[in-house]
Amino acid sequence: MKCKFLIAALISGVFLVSSPISFAEEGTTSLEILPLDEAHPRIYEVSDLNFGRHEVAESGTKISAQDDLVIKILDARKISQSWVLQVKLGKLQNEQKQTLNQVNLDVGKGRIQGDDIAGISTEAAHLTVEDDSYQTVLKSDNSVRGTYVYTIPKQAIQLTFGSDSSIGKYEGTNNWRIINAQF
Amino acid sequence: MKKLKKGTILFLKTLGCLLLLLGSLKASPAFAATDQAENQSIIEIYDKKSESNEQNPIKNAAGSLLKPSTAKHYPQTNDLKMMGISFLGMLFFLTALFLIFWKRSKEGENEV
Numbered sequence: 515m516k517c518k519f520l521i522a523a524l525i526s527g528v529f530l531v532s533s534p535i536s537f538a539e540e541g542t543t544s545l546e547i548l549p550l551d552e553a554h555p556r557i558y559e560v561s562d563l564n565f566g567r568h569e570v571a572e573s574g575t576k577i578s579a580q581d582d583l584v585i586k587i588l589d590a591r592k593i594s595q596s597w598v599l600q601v602k603l604g605k606l607q608n609e610q611k612q613t614l615n616q617v618n619l620d621v622g623k624g625r626i627q628g629d630d631i632a633g634i635s636t637e638a639a640h641l642t643v644e645d646d647s648y649q650t651v652l653k654s655d656n657s658v659r660g661t662y663v664y665t666i667p668k669q670a671i672q673l674t675f676g677s678d679s680s681i682g683k684y685e686g687t688n689n690w691r692i693i694n695a696q697f
Numbered sequence: 698m699k700k701l702k703k704g705t706i707l708f709l710k711t712l713g714c715l716l717l718l719l720g721s722l723k724a725s726p727a728f729a730a731t732d733q734a735e736n737q738s739i740i741e742i743y744d745k746k747s748e749s750n751e752q753n754p755i756k757n758a759a760g761s762l763l764k765p766s767t768a769k770h771y772p773q774t775n776d777l778k779m780m781g782i783s784f785l786g787m788l789f790f791l792t793a794l795f796l797i798f799w800k801r802s803k804e805g806e807n808e809v
Contacts, residue, residue, distance in 0.1 A: 563736065565738070566740070569744070603738070683739070683740075684742065688735065689733065690734040692731055
């Protein structure tokens with residue numbers, strides 16, 4: 515009788531102890547310590563620009579992006595220097611390799627968040643495929659350093675296309691560059 | 698000797714010009730680019746007219762597109778007949794079931 519009681523107590527004890535453990539989960543923690551001696555500032559991330567699905571009759575009208583444009587920059591240099599962030603619009607092509615005509619992209623001013631944003635100024639850019647030149651979006655003086663997140667609201671990013679455009683899903687690659695120099 | 702001097706001077710001049718050009722190019726922003734990244738622009742353009750044609754590809758003998766029927770589908774006479782028969786069948790079945798239980802309960806009362 516005593517033995518049975520003991521076995522029962524042991525089994526119930528095991529269940530009681532093991533039950534909370536069975537719900538536990540394992541996770542990993544990662545931490546990347548970056549040295550403050552990088553040679554150049556870096557573009558960490560640039561989000562894509564999705565303008566959704568539109569009728570061909572909407573040509574000439576301004577189409578806003580569906581999401582905010584987020585750009586992450588890291589300037590981890592020992593001695594800070596001025597830099598500029600620039601963008602160049604790539605041509606948009608569909609599955610049949612047809613190019614979207616008369617594409618204009620207006621990138622308005624956004625908000626900058628980061629460690630030290632006092633020396634950073636934002637600029638609006640007007641981009642065309644025909645122009646094929648880089649336009650400045652962000653400018654810093656030589657007093658800032660750290661991690662920055664530049665968010666341009668979707669309403670401030672507007673695209674127009676020409677009336678003689680063919681139907682299809684168009685995709686284009688835009689080039690971004692951060693220059694370690696003052697303009 | 699004079700010829701050699703002239704040649705050397707010309708060579709030095711050319712070298713100097715080349716170095717100046719290279720230096721100015723390196724100092725220009727295009728050569729000072731430190732980091733580059735890419736992102737995608739995506740837009741889908743469709744034509745409402747051609748899309749509606751694609752959705753309704755039924756054509757008549759002349760080859761023109763036919764619009765889908767907008768008429769509502771009402772139950773036909775045969776469907777109504779079948780529905781009536783099944784309803785009556787269900788009614789009979791339930792009545793029979795009720796009678797069986799009623800009879801049994803009555804018998805039980807009599808036994809008591």
